[in-house]
Amino acid sequence: MSNALALLLWGLVVGLDLVSIGQFMIARPLVAGTVAGLLVGDPGAGVAVGLVLELFALDVMPVGAVRYPDYGLGAIAATAVAAGAPAELALGLGVVLGLVVAMAGEFGSHLVREANAAATMTQEPALAAGDARTVTRLHGGGLLRDGARALIVCGLGLALAAVVRSTALMGARAAVLLGAVMVGCAIGTAATGALRVTGRREHVGWLAAGVAAGLLVVMIA
């Protein structure tokens, strides 16, 4: 119970960091997953799901009004699935749940943005009259909505994680296969992100140099 509460509070911090407070990148899955792993006493599980989901996050470009997945909340739910279980068996299921929760977080952000716009529209006369208190109220309201989104999505993720952990969804061989498929998807998504944003003509040389250096390290290590 105390683990769930700690994860829920961590989810609130992570969820608010995504857009509303600071954007210090605490919401990146590498950070959110690692800390979630420490909170539940299995740092290895948090790091593993954090690494996989961080690769997915490399394809996100949060420009303008674009909606993007909340991989931080996804990493917390994924860690809750993978903690205490053998990595090969739990990684795939954890990552799938993490992606579902990330998508729920994205939808939640869309609802919050619509609610913020609706609240602003109802206050148009006061804003046109230059009422400073209305500005503060609207801003605080947006913050509360985003906090509620983070708590609801994180709570939903943790509830689903508890269901996944208590249900034998698949045999061991299938679970291992799912893990390999998810790792493959993550690598492919990261490669797509690298090509999409940094692989333009002027940076192709830098990307190629990085890949060559990475392959060299893999061969040496």
Place this chain on the structure above:
Amino acid sequence: MSAGLRAAFWRTLLIQASWGYDRMIGIGMAYAMRPLLPTDPSTGAASPDVIARSAGFFNAHPYLAGVAVGALSRAEVDGVGSEQLARLRAALSGPLGSIGDRLFWGGLLRAASGLGLIVAALASAPWAVAVFLLSYNIPHLFVRRWAIAAGWREGASVSRALSGFVLRGAVVWAQRLAALTVGMAVPIVAATLLRPYTGSLVGGALAVALAVTVAGRWLAPTLGGMRLALLAGGAALLGGALWP
């Protein structure tokens, strides 16, 4: 930094809290500008006209929005006319979004993420988190602080600060660094994640990676890696349910 500028700086950290589809960060701009706006000596509050203007539509990168917060507030203090203020507000929105997106989302964030992934795969995760957060947030907070100070200093002439060589150079180098570190991180992290698997599973995972890359980059670029993975995961779950 004066007390008003410091207060406005802290408020810019929350500038996106009321993000909405109609005014985007307009309400956040009004909230952040409040400590810098001229006040009526009789009431001690900012004039309603100024508050109403400051809450209009605005969109920019959140880290560089401080430039607009400072510049528009200074222009209000300097008594610049409302038409010129509206033009300044409109003129700042595009460049502050474009430069910030390329510098941070396309450059520094990917570079720091790549660095964090490499450290996590080769050393330890707590170190990776520290390296990632420090390498990202030191420049991030420096730019935020510079942004509001430059805007406040330059006022309506703030475009000078944005056209500086340092900022343009930073965008180019951040993107080069991002390409280098992400390129390096992908094979290193892939090798780490595939280590527990053997033989055909490693080949299968790499085939999936290639398929997702081709689909995500060329065949269905709007679908995104997450949705492709959910489709693949759904198929694997279904297969798993039928495979004892």
